[in-house]
Amino acid sequence: MFPIRVFVYGTLKRGEPNEHHLTLSSGIQQFIGSGKTSNKFPLIIASKFNIPMVLRERGFGNQIRGEVYEINEEKLQCLDQLEAYPELYTREIEQIELDSGDVTNAWMYMVHEWRPDIYQQSSELLKDYSSKGSHGREYVDSEDVSHPDQLYDH
Template identity: 30%
Template sequence: MKGFVLLSVIISVFPAAHMTKVFVYGTLKKDQPNYFRMMDHANGQAEFVAHARTVDRYPLVIASKYNTPFLLNVPGTGQRVHGEIYSVDQKMLEFLDDFEECPSLYQRRLIWLEVHDGPGGGQHTPKAGSSVEAFVYSTDTYEPEWLQKPTYERYEAYGDHGLHYVCLEDICPE
């Protein structure tokens, strides 16, 4: 046919990767000893969403011979804990489950968070002051005396609490 132009349109039938929101409050936060794991593409994809704090209070304690931060699953006690929300793919979620020894040491559960700020601009970025639900790694497995320890609203590996995180050479970068 003269003058007829056939256009080919290719439509993607592959859905966007499913992403899951995860709240980190300890060594996986930016500028902390294990943050590099969140940014290692070999572990999967993680994208910063926002700074936030828990809606409910939880005891965030520093315990064990490694001075590890533990969020104890005792809602209503402790502090409103500050941290970071990341959107992660399935591969990263599986990595985090393994890294956090889930479900034996930590358990992954949904909690509500109050958003403080984020990079802004994205249609999927929550607004400051809004509430979002995300997974957190907290524990039901702890020594009873941990409930007597000081609780923190923020964790810093080398903070003024004096309980510096002990990073093993074989698992942390130099």
């Protein structure tokens, strides 16, 4: 079986609020390296929970910085549950340019359905996410965000 690689760009990165879901939950993971997407995407912070998310809109936005991990099927299932896949997020294989100069393919979670006004409710288009970044929108832990309408302030 081929190894499973996943690219994380938000709260699952090292030092971010949900890192423990990647490192401590069931399954195995191994850090491969940091890098950026070959394609451009909109990375925004949205909702009352200040959730970082990439919208599935290739070619718009920036190359997104993040981390690549090698994981097993059990860890992928944990991440699928955390990311509300496939209801809220889809995951697709994307090409990642590692800082080492290598190029790899990895699963990347993206929001596949959103209202047009999500850009008005979000921050600027980011290249790199940090919960404590200059955007001033620190992540708020949410119990269950599994439906697209929960991404909007009501």
